[in-house]
Amino acid sequence: MTTKKSAASSNYWLVKxxxxxxxxxxxxxxxxxxxxxxxxxxxxARNTLRDQMKKGDLVFFYHSxxxxxxxxxxxxxxxxxxxxxxxxxxxDVHYDPKSDPSSPTWYMVEIRHVETFKQPLGLEELRxxxxxxxxxxxxxxxxxxxxxxxxxxxxxxxxxxxxxx
DNA sequence: GCCAACGTTGGC
DNA sequence: GCCAACGTTGGC
Numbered sequence: 001m002t003t004k005k006s007a008a009s010s011n012y013w014l015v016k017x018x019x020x021x022x023x024x025x026x027x028x029x030x031x032x033x034x035x036x037x038x039x040x041x042x043x044x045a046r047n048t049l050r051d052q053m054k055k056g057d058l059v060f061f062y063h064s065x066x067x068x069x070x071x072x073x074x075x076x077x078x079x080x081x082x083x084x085x086x087x088x089x090x091x092d093v094h095y096d097p098k099s100d101p102s103s104p105t106w107y108m109v110e111i112r113h114v115e116t117f118k119q120p121l122g123l124e125e126l127r128x129x130x131x132x133x134x135x136x137x138x139x140x141x142x143x144x145x146x147x148x149x150x151x152x153x154x155x156x157x158x159x160x161x162x163x164x165x
Numbered sequence: 166g167c168c169a170a171c172g173t174t175g176g177c
Numbered sequence: 178g179c180c181a182a183c184g185t186t187g188g189c
Contacts (some may be wrong), residue, residue, distance in 0.1 A: 016175090042184075066173055104175080141182040143174050 033113035045146035050107035070120035079110035
């Protein structure tokens with residue numbers, strides 16, 4: 001990583017979910033429109049969840065492996081990083097025997113639904129927008145499931161989403 | 166500490 | 178369903 005500052009980093013993020021598994025409408029209809037973002041098993045994404053995402057931060061909700069893959073809307077962080085207890089549950093698909101409850105390996109946050117875009121912004125469409133060349137999502141081979149979005153990128157995308165209303 | 170093998174992600 | 182790209186594991 002080559003970021004200069006460490007303190008006030010991005011207040012915008014993007015999380016991926018396969019809509020077959022959990023979609024933005026699932027979030028919108030969940031109790032309190034809130035869910036814990038469990039099951040992330042990648043260290044870089046873990047660090048973001050544990051250390052960087054703050055209450056009130058806004059998050060793009062991205063549908064991966066979808067038709068089309070797209071940014072589907074916006075959510076908000078309502079609870080900051082805390083241990084992902086699904087790692088301790090033998091019966092959970094995300095069980096990880098190497099995560100010790102006294103020193104958890106994996107973390108999660110809670111997010112709440114804010115808005116579902118009228119028109120999801122597909123990958124192809126995102127690639128046509130100016131100013132998004134550096135966006136992590138659009139980098140070749142990028143698989144990071146929790147990633148930062150710059151304020152500039154955020155504003156470009158939100159402005160484009162509003163135009164479609 | 167290298168690196169081949171393996172498993173997963175995710176666009177297409 | 179295919180497969181490229183990536184992360185992790187484990188033998189040495």
